[in-house]
Amino acid sequence: MCCIYIYIRRRSYKKERNIDQSMGKGRAACCDKSKVKTGAWSCEEDVRLTTFIQKHGHQNWRSLPKQAGLLRCGKSCRLRWINYLRPDLKRGNFTPQEEDTIIKLHQSFGNKWSKIASHLPGRTDNEIKNVWNTHLKKRRLIHSEAKLDDSSRAYNSPSSTSVLSHANTIIHEKEEAKRSCSSSYNASSSLSNLSQVEVISSPIINHVDMDWIFQFNEEPNNLELTRILQDDGIIEIPLECDHVDIWDMLDIMDSPLQPGHE
DNA sequence: AAGTGTTCCAACCGCCTTTAG
DNA sequence: CCTAAAGGCGGTTGGAACACT
Numbered sequence: 001m002c003c004i005y006i007y008i009r010r011r012s013y014k015k016e017r018n019i020d021q022s023m024g025k026g027r028a029a030c031c032d033k034s035k036v037k038t039g040a041w042s043c044e045e046d047v048r049l050t051t052f053i054q055k056h057g058h059q060n061w062r063s064l065p066k067q068a069g070l071l072r073c074g075k076s077c078r079l080r081w082i083n084y085l086r087p088d089l090k091r092g093n094f095t096p097q098e099e100d101t102i103i104k105l106h107q108s109f110g111n112k113w114s115k116i117a118s119h120l121p122g123r124t125d126n127e128i129k130n131v132w133n134t135h136l137k138k139r140r141l142i143h144s145e146a147k148l149d150d151s152s153r154a155y156n157s158p159s160s161t162s163v164l165s166h167a168n169t170i171i172h173e174k175e176e177a178k179r180s181c182s183s184s185y186n187a188s189s190s191l192s193n194l195s196q197v198e199v200i201s202s203p204i205i206n207h208v209d210m211d212w213i214f215q216f217n218e219e220p221n222n223l224e225l226t227r228i229l230q231d232d233g234i235i236e237i238p239l240e241c242d243h244v245d246i247w248d249m250l251d252i253m254d255s256p257l258q259p260g261h262e
Numbered sequence: 263a264a265g266t267g268t269t270c271c272a273a274c275c276g277c278c279t280t281t282a283g
Numbered sequence: 284c285c286t287a288a289a290g291g292c293g294g295t296t297g298g299a300a301c302a303c304t
Contacts, residue, residue, distance in 0.1 A: 038273080038274075039272095039273075039274095039297090040272075040273080040298095040299095041272090041273090060289080061289075061290070062288080062289065062290090073274095074289085074290090075274085075275095075289095075290085075291095076273075076274080078290075078291085079272085079273065079274080080272090080273085082291095083272070083273085084272080111293065111294090112292090112293085113292075113293065114291075114292060114293085125291095125292075125293080126271085126272075126273085126293095127271085129293075129294085130270070130271050130272085131270095131271095133270090133271095134269070134270055134271080135270095
């Protein structure tokens, strides 16, 4: 039997409960968005920021934009400096050695990008996060698949279908379904969060912070979904899309946990 | 050459942690 | 010790660049 475990992160409590942040509850915005510039930085802004920091340093990011004559939020200035303007930054593509280091560090730290970045001088957490999400994640998947193929051969498994190629098929099918309802699909729908659904190669649970766990079991001509209840509790699946999406699928295929499922 | 789809990354958002008063 | 402000971090996204038809 091939199993695909899908770990779904619950959205943050405040988002989930729609807690109002503007009425004195929660935090106020860091700055008045209507009075600051957003979007790409111009050369002139870069020069202003660099010159100011080289002269005066950056003791207080909040007051810095005003002092430097920039119409930017302090956070935005900090980010621009750290991720782009800092003189000690390395430019250019990641070397294979750097990529290997990232993969190794990710195994021990997980998505702690700043921790990983601290081991790679001249690289930023944002940069590492991007390179992970765009290249290394895929590469790791391919490696896992190759490993699984090897091990399935070694065990002389009756099923030659690898877990991951099956996972890829399902992901592909879901992408197709997503496209088919794309006319009404929007970026905030739950479907768009397919990227948040992480399919891992091993049934061993190594992501302790996952909230919900679903398991797809491959049966001949049938894809059965078993929901595993984590805390002996009832899970509410937020249905945010009226069309065929993963939540609908989960809802339709929902069944009590059946004993004996691997 | 034009239209469409995909990839990539800089920047933003919002939450959590740290720090100062 | 408490509170609010600031800093730091990780997830997400908009849009430019590139690839494909």
